[in-house]
Amino acid sequence: MNLGHDALVRPGLGQRSWQQKSNLGWLFCTACTTLLLSIPIITVLYSILLPRSEVWLHLRSTVLPDYILNSFVLAAGVCLGTCLLGITTAWLCSTCSFPGRRLFSWALLLPLAFPPYIIAYTYTGMLDFAGPVQTSIRNFFGWEYGDYWFPEIRSIGGAIVMISLVLYPYVYLLVRTAFSEQSASLREASHTLGTGVYKTFFTIILPLARPAIVAGLTLVVMETLADYGTVHYFSVPTFTTGIFRTWFGLGDRIAATQLASILLLCVFAVLLAERYSRKTVRYQNPTKTQKFRYYPLSTTKAILATGICCIPIFLGFIIPAFQLSIWAMHTASEMINMSFLVLIYNTVLLAVMVTMTVVIAATLLAYGKRVSTHFSIPYAVNLSATGYAVPGIIIAVGVLLPFAWLDNTLDTWLQQKFGISSGLILTGTLASLVFAHVVRFMAIGLNSVDASLAKIHRSIDDAAQLLGHKTFDRFASIHLPMIRSGIFTAALLVFVEVIKELPATLVLRPFDFNTLAVRTYELASDERLADAACSALLIVVISILPILVLNRSIAQAGVLHGSQA
Amino acid sequence: MNIQCLHKLQLGLALCACLSGSLLNAAEVNVYSARKEGLIKPLLQKFEEQTGTPVNLITGKADTLLQRIISEGVHSPADVLITIDAGRLYRAQQANVLQPIESAVLTNSVPKQYRDPNGYWFGLSVRARPIMYDLNRVRPEDLSTYERLGHPVWQKKICIRSSDNIYNQSLVASMLAHLGKESTLAWAKGLVDNFARPPQGGDRDQIRAVAAGQCDVAVANSYYLGKMLASKDPAQREAAEKVRIFWPNQENRGVHVNISGGAVTRFSKNKAHAIALLEFLVSDAAQQWYAETNFEYPVKPAIPASEILSTWGKFKADSLNLHLLGELNAKAVMIMDHAKWK
Numbered sequence: 043m044n045l046g047h048d049a050l051v052r053p054g055l056g057q058r059s060w061q062q063k064s065n066l067g068w069l070f071c072t073a074c075t076t077l078l079l080s081i082p083i084i085t086v087l088y089s090i091l092l093p094r095s096e097v098w099l100h101l102r103s104t105v106l107p108d109y110i111l112n113s114f115v116l117a118a119g120v121c122l123g124t125c126l127l128g129i130t131t132a133w134l135c136s137t138c139s140f141p142g143r144r145l146f147s148w149a150l151l152l153p154l155a156f157p158p159y160i161i162a163y164t165y166t167g168m169l170d171f172a173g174p175v176q177t178s179i180r181n182f183f184g185w186e187y188g189d190y191w192f193p194e195i196r197s198i199g200g201a202i203v204m205i206s207l208v209l210y211p212y213v214y215l216l217v218r219t220a221f222s223e224q225s226a227s228l229r230e231a232s233h234t235l236g237t238g239v240y241k242t243f244f245t246i247i248l249p250l251a252r253p254a255i256v257a258g259l260t261l262v263v264m265e266t267l268a269d270y271g272t273v274h275y276f277s278v279p280t281f282t283t284g285i286f287r288t289w290f291g292l293g294d295r296i297a298a299t300q301l302a303s304i305l306l307l308c309v310f311a312v313l314l315a316e317r318y319s320r321k322t323v324r325y326q327n328p329t330k331t332q333k334f335r336y337y338p339l340s341t342t343k344a345i346l347a348t349g350i351c352c353i354p355i356f357l358g359f360i361i362p363a364f365q366l367s368i369w370a371m372h373t374a375s376e377m378i379n380m381s382f383l384v385l386i387y388n389t390v391l392l393a394v395m396v397t398m399t400v401v402i403a404a405t406l407l408a409y410g411k412r413v414s415t416h417f418s419i420p421y422a423v424n425l426s427a428t429g430y431a432v433p434g435i436i437i438a439v440g441v442l443l444p445f446a447w448l449d450n451t452l453d454t455w456l457q458q459k460f461g462i463s464s465g466l467i468l469t470g471t472l473a474s475l476v477f478a479h480v481v482r483f484m485a486i487g488l489n490s491v492d493a494s495l496a497k498i499h500r501s502i503d504d505a506a507q508l509l510g511h512k513t514f515d516r517f518a519s520i521h522l523p524m525i526r527s528g529i530f531t532a533a534l535l536v537f538v539e540v541i542k543e544l545p546a547t548l549v550l551r552p553f554d555f556n557t558l559a560v561r562t563y564e565l566a567s568d569e570r571l572a573d574a575a576c577s578a579l580l581i582v583v584i585s586i587l588p589i590l591v592l593n594r595s596i597a598q599a600g601v602l603h604g605s606q607a
Numbered sequence: 608m609n610i611q612c613l614h615k616l617q618l619g620l621a622l623c624a625c626l627s628g629s630l631l632n633a634a635e636v637n638v639y640s641a642r643k644e645g646l647i648k649p650l651l652q653k654f655e656e657q658t659g660t661p662v663n664l665i666t667g668k669a670d671t672l673l674q675r676i677i678s679e680g681v682h683s684p685a686d687v688l689i690t691i692d693a694g695r696l697y698r699a700q701q702a703n704v705l706q707p708i709e710s711a712v713l714t715n716s717v718p719k720q721y722r723d724p725n726g727y728w729f730g731l732s733v734r735a736r737p738i739m740y741d742l743n744r745v746r747p748e749d750l751s752t753y754e755r756l757g758h759p760v761w762q763k764k765i766c767i768r769s770s771d772n773i774y775n776q777s778l779v780a781s782m783l784a785h786l787g788k789e790s791t792l793a794w795a796k797g798l799v800d801n802f803a804r805p806p807q808g809g810d811r812d813q814i815r816a817v818a819a820g821q822c823d824v825a826v827a828n829s830y831y832l833g834k835m836l837a838s839k840d841p842a843q844r845e846a847a848e849k850v851r852i853f854w855p856n857q858e859n860r861g862v863h864v865n866i867s868g869g870a871v872t873r874f875s876k877n878k879a880h881a882i883a884l885l886e887f888l889v890s891d892a893a894q895q896w897y898a899e900t901n902f903e904y905p906v907k908p909a910i911p912a913s914e915i916l917s918t919w920g921k922f923k924a925d926s927l928n929l930h931l932l933g934e935l936n937a938k939a940v941m942i943m944d945h946a947k948w949k
Contacts, residue, residue, distance in 0.1 A: 170808075172812070187820040194804075292937045294937070445678075469675075470679065551665060553664065554665070561644075564644060565645075569811040
């Protein structure tokens with residue numbers, strides 16, 4: 043372990059200024075990108091400074107406490123749910139030997155392909171009071187309403203289960219990676235000293251995986267807080283639904299943005315608390331010295347392990363996918379036509395453009411953070427990655443306002459100067475849509491790239507620097523090849539997210555530009571679940587591919603992201 | 608940057624400007640629609656066929672579309688804004704992004720109460736929000752008014768969707784306009800006490816819940832029942848057949864109605880075509896299409912309602928001026944918040 047590494051490499055004053063000079067170009071780019079990406083977030087945060095309206099007072103005295111409580115319960119519940127599902131399965135798949143382990147290790151990622159709102163629609167269609175399951179029960183036993191108890195799917199509990207079922211793969215993926223990177227010698231030493239499997243797990247394995255768990259949970263919490271589709275469909279009043287209601291119902295966009303900025307501040311608080319709590323602890327794994335042996339399981343335990351891994355796959359993927367397929371078969375002949383192909387094309391086009399931009403920007407920022415010596419850069423970079431926790435619709439407003447302002451200002455200037463009009467160059471184009479997505483999903487890209495960069499020891503940078511390599515050279519010849527798989531992971535995760543994104547697309551898209559998510563939403567929100575099934579299913583299918591590639595690349599590369607996020 | 612470089616930049620910008628400017632000026636109509644694509648596109652296509660004017664469409668929630676028009680300002684490409692309630696049109700008018708239009712066709716086709724007095728917006732179809740009840744468990748004689756639904760006799764018997772929904776917000780706004788704040792709040796509290804379950808789902812869900820016996824009455828837009836009756840899904844048809852419509856408040860103000868409507872934006876570049884599109888949307892053929900496809904009531908009195916709709920009989924509609932619904936929308940939401948209507 044490299045204890046004391048900090049003291050050795052912290053540059054002295056003279057060295058710092060020399061280093062800074064050589065990084066100047068890079069830092070400039072980082073600062074500019076950060077600034078650009080932060081525009082929407084700053085636009086949102088700025089609203090806090092605006093005067094509180096009458097609507098705000100009304101909110102505070104009536105529904106705000108409910109919003110806070112429900113959002114908190116939801117986030118906490120989803121954390122618990124994703125930990126339970128994610129960590130258990132990660133531990134089984136990375137340390138135990140049981141039938142189907144290899145199959146499970148990738149199949150457990152499949153639920154990630156389901157956007158939360160689609161799984162919510164699907165389960166509601168099945169489990170609702172008037173749905174087929176309860177109707178069959180009533181018909182079979184001759185019961186009526188009130189004669190029996192059945193869990194209410196459209197409740198906060200239901201929302202927690204739905205969101206947990208599709209978000210646990212984040213925890214699973216990062217934690218599994220962390221577990222399999224842990225040195226076997228630690229575990230064996232523990233066993234040699236007479237500690238049992240479970241105690242070893244709770245005292246050594248789990249604490250060592252803490253950064254990965256936290257990284258996974260951070261993504262989960264941010265995504266949960268930003269979720270609108272599920273909570274809206276279930277009528278659970280949370281911050282996000284409150285934001286919509288304040289804007290649309292009460293007609294007060296500013297109060298809505300103020301709500302959003304409170305949400306943002308909460309996320310900042312969580313991020314800072316997390317950062318602070320592990321400030322003093324450094325997590326570095328000793329190099330793997332020996333091949334790890336999987337724990338052999340007795341027959342009963344092996345069956346149990348198989349069963350445990352089956353639960354989330356069945357609930358989070360197979361059952362809803364099966365239901366969607368049944369619906370899709372009924373409606374496919376009507377729904378699949380030329381315009382459906384255009385939907386696919388648009389969706390993929392948008393996803394590719396966003397993915398490329400995020401990957402480039404994330405790499406730039408992550409590396410900028412690494413080479414920066416100014417204290418503000420890491421904060422600025424982190425600020426630009428908070429968009430993930432902001433509901434897409436608020437990001438959309440954060441993009442729309444400054445872009446439209448820019449367009450109109452440019453136009454006025456051109457009119458005065460040349461008497462010509464530029465019209466709207468950015469607003470209502472694919473550019474602003476791509477930008478909004480980049481802001482929204484920067485966190486995913488940055489987390490992955492950052493984590494893989496963090497695994498490269500600083501001494502390598504220092505050595506290269508001493509040998510006279512400039513910042514860019516060091517990056518291109520040393521870091522880039524080493525973080526390739528991290529970048530790849532980032533690209534795939536972002537791609538999947540863009541395919542699923544809805545609210546920002548709705549607001550910002552150009553004329554006649556529909557995506558699969560938009561189509562699904564329009565049909566499903568009109569209670570035409572069966573008609574929505576084709577596009578919903580396709581979102582899932584398109585998302586599966588990158589997920590499978592992702593799993594494969596992780597399994598092969600060995601260089602894994604996430605353990606130090 | 609030297610002067611030459613600056614000139615080049617300016618020239619480039621000017622070129623961009625010309626390009627984008629010329630793109631915008633082509634004779635076409637750009638529609639921002641809160642009506643979902645499936646319920647507007649077919650009509651727009653017919654308009655394109657008839658007139659040869661291309662129509663471009665974006666759909667979305669009315670308020671976000673409105674925000675987009677406001678932000679885009681003078682250069683907004685939007686020519687026509689279509690919403691599914693009068694309140695949003697009122698909001699757009701208040702935001703000063705609409706322009707009044709004079710069209711004899713529109714004024715003659717759309718009855719007075721379904722259009723703005725100054726010609727800022729026009730109703731395109733009428734949507735009623737009656738009470739629906741279970742055929743076997745409820746005697747229609749026991750039903751009378753919306754107000755009565757707040758009475759304890761209906762305890763645990765009512766299904767209605769969340770107060771996030773614009774149809775409910777408009778309903779409460781209409782109550783506010785007629786009854787005033789105190790009575791409306793008292794009514795809303797009574798209604799909330801009578802809920803059979805926490806509000807959830809859409810209007811079809813409420814109808815299904817009545818059919819399944821979870822509640823005895825629901826409040827839902829009538830066209831949802833029409834769509835369910837005409838559905839290809841036998842389960843939906845079966846549920847819908849167990850449910851009947853009751854037109855409330857026939858002795859006094861009439862049943863609560865709203866419109867889907869359209870308006871021409873203030874900075875429309877193609878005003879003439881935009882007006883032509885609105886006129887097309889109130890033409891007999893288009894009105895018939897609304898009635899047949901979406902089971903809404905045509906805004907034009909002369910056009911007969913669809914077959915299913917005629918079986919529900921005629922009703923007296925609330926003649927409240929619809930812009931009041933927009934004006935009172937925020938107050939209605941606050942009342943629902945106070946009544947703890949989720």
